[in-house]
Amino acid sequence: MKKAEKIVLYTAAGGIAAYIVKCIADAVMDRFRVPLPDYFGMGYMSIWGALVVICVLAQIGVLISVLLRRRRNSGKKEISMGYxxxxxxxxxxxxxxxxxxxxxxxxxxxxLWSVCYGWEAFEGAFMIMGLVFVVIPVFPFCVFWQVFYIVRRIKAWKRLKAERS
Known part of the structure; x- marks a missing residue:
């Protein structure tokens, strides 16, 4: 693992640890009025939640890069069928x-208190459920993986093209 990758991994782990400490500190300051896992959910809706998502994405990116580099160095195809x-x-x-x-x-x-049909229902469902998928970070992880895969695919294609010529 390269030095820069280790720095990113440890920094991201520090960000996740800071989020956990912040949530536990909030629970202590609130005297545990609600169960501890609820404080993690409340903290997720702040700037600390964005920090956790960024840190997790950074760790995933570094670990996948290391895995793909190991595959390439061992002589296997960089992008396998599973990817x-x-x-x-x-x-x-x-x-x-x-x-x-x-x-x-x-x-x-x-x-809330209304029911809608047709195009209005499509818009409402799309916006509300889309927001839920962004808050839970389903969509951010999917988009991250898609961008990561496309970038890796292009790099592998260019590397293969350079090796052939």
Whole structure:
């Protein structure tokens, strides 16, 4: 593992540890009025939550880079079939969101105290459920994986092209 990769891993681990300490400190200051896991959920909706998501994405990126470099150095193809399948599977949440929005056009979408149908239901379901998928970080992880895969695929293609000439 390169020195820069170790620095990113340790820095990201420090960011995650800071988030955990912050959530525990919030629980102590609040005298544990709610169960401890609830404080982690509350902390997620702050700038600390963004820090955790960035740190997790950084760690995933570094670990996948190391894994792909090891595959390349051992003589295997850099991008295997498993990576390609996982790339296509990363589009499933987007397709499920579209399918749910289309379903809500016919069955209706209930939000707060109102029910709507048709295009209004499609918009409401798409926006609300899309926001939920962003807050939970399903979509950020999927987009991260898609961008990472495409960049790696282009680099592997250029490296192969350079080796052939």
């Amino acid at each position: 390609t399948v996982s790339f296509f599977c990363s589009f499933i949440p987007f397709l499920l969101l579209l399918a749910y929005s289309v379903y809500c056009m016919k069955a209706g979408f209930t939000f």
